[in-house]
Amino acid sequence: xxxxxxxxxxxxxxxxxxxxxxxxxxxxxxxxxxxxxxxxxxxxxxxxxxxxxxxxxxxxxxxxxxxxxxxxxxxxxxxxxxxxxxxxxxxxxxxxxxxxxxxxxxxxxxxxxxxxxxx
Amino acid sequence: xxxxxxxxxxxxxxxxxxxxxxxxxxxxxxxxxxxxxxxxxxxxxxxxxxxxxxxxxxxxxxxxxxxxxxxxxxxxxxxxxxxxxxxxxxxxxxxxxxxxxxxxxxxxxx
Numbered sequence: 071x072x073x074x075x076x077x078x079x080x081x082x083x084x085x086x087x088x089x090x091x092x093x094x095x096x097x098x099x100x101x102x103x104x105x106x107x108x109x110x111x112x113x114x115x116x117x118x119x120x121x122x123x124x125x126x127x128x129x130x131x132x133x134x135x136x137x138x139x140x141x142x143x144x145x146x147x148x149x150x151x152x153x154x155x156x157x158x159x160x161x162x163x164x165x166x167x168x169x170x171x172x173x174x175x176x177x178x179x180x181x182x183x184x185x186x187x188x189x
Numbered sequence: 190x191x192x193x194x195x196x197x198x199x200x201x202x203x204x205x206x207x208x209x210x211x212x213x214x215x216x217x218x219x220x221x222x223x224x225x226x227x228x229x230x231x232x233x234x235x236x237x238x239x240x241x242x243x244x245x246x247x248x249x250x251x252x253x254x255x256x257x258x259x260x261x262x263x264x265x266x267x268x269x270x271x272x273x274x275x276x277x278x279x280x281x282x283x284x285x286x287x288x289x290x291x292x293x294x295x296x297x298x299x
Contacts, residue, residue: 103286112291115286118286126284160231176281177222180231180232
């Protein structure tokens with residue numbers, strides 16, 4: 071158990087629908103990252119939050135949005151779903167935002183992922 | 190944009206052999222991480238590197254942060270069947286986002 075909790079583990083839905091994925095970071099971590107991994111592909115960075123504020127954006131579609139709440143858990147909202155959105159969505163947490171060189175502070179700890187299937 | 194080129198893409202090796210894989214980029218980074226991902230699971234951190242030239246070991250794994258800060262390699266010695274999986278490099282330049290390599294798929298033949 072990495073300490074990063076993601077729910078749901080599996081989700082099957084239809085095109086055009088909206089889903090919400092949830093992530094609770096490891097205790098003490100302030101930063102949450104979301105990544106998308108399509109079948110047999112690498113990890114694509116979507117977005118990062120640090121202590122409730124958006125810190126960095128990657129290749130996140132406009133149909134997707136995220137937020138980090140005061141208790142530091144984060145939600146990724148995916149709307150108007152398309153077949154191509156089927157993927158594993160990973161959340162990772164770190165103690166700080168990056169840019170700090172102290173060892174251990176900015177390594178990413180991943181959750182087990184949420185597998186989204188859009189039919 | 191920044192990109193990590195990871196090679197080889199996949200490899201089949203015999204149990205007991207040593208394995209080498211690397212990540213290269215045209216960009217400079219200040220942190221390199223190596224992860225292993227088992228099927229259907231999240232990536233698990235193997236080694237973290239924070240200084241150019243740094244050489245770090247974790248059991249049978251050894252990784253180095255390239256002196257130019259544009260590359261890193263991972264070696265696995267005396268491979269065993271449980272080394273099977275996908276190995277990812279990840280790097281950060283202080284821009285608040287880690288980018289990941291495309292992965293090296295390792296298969297070990299007993």
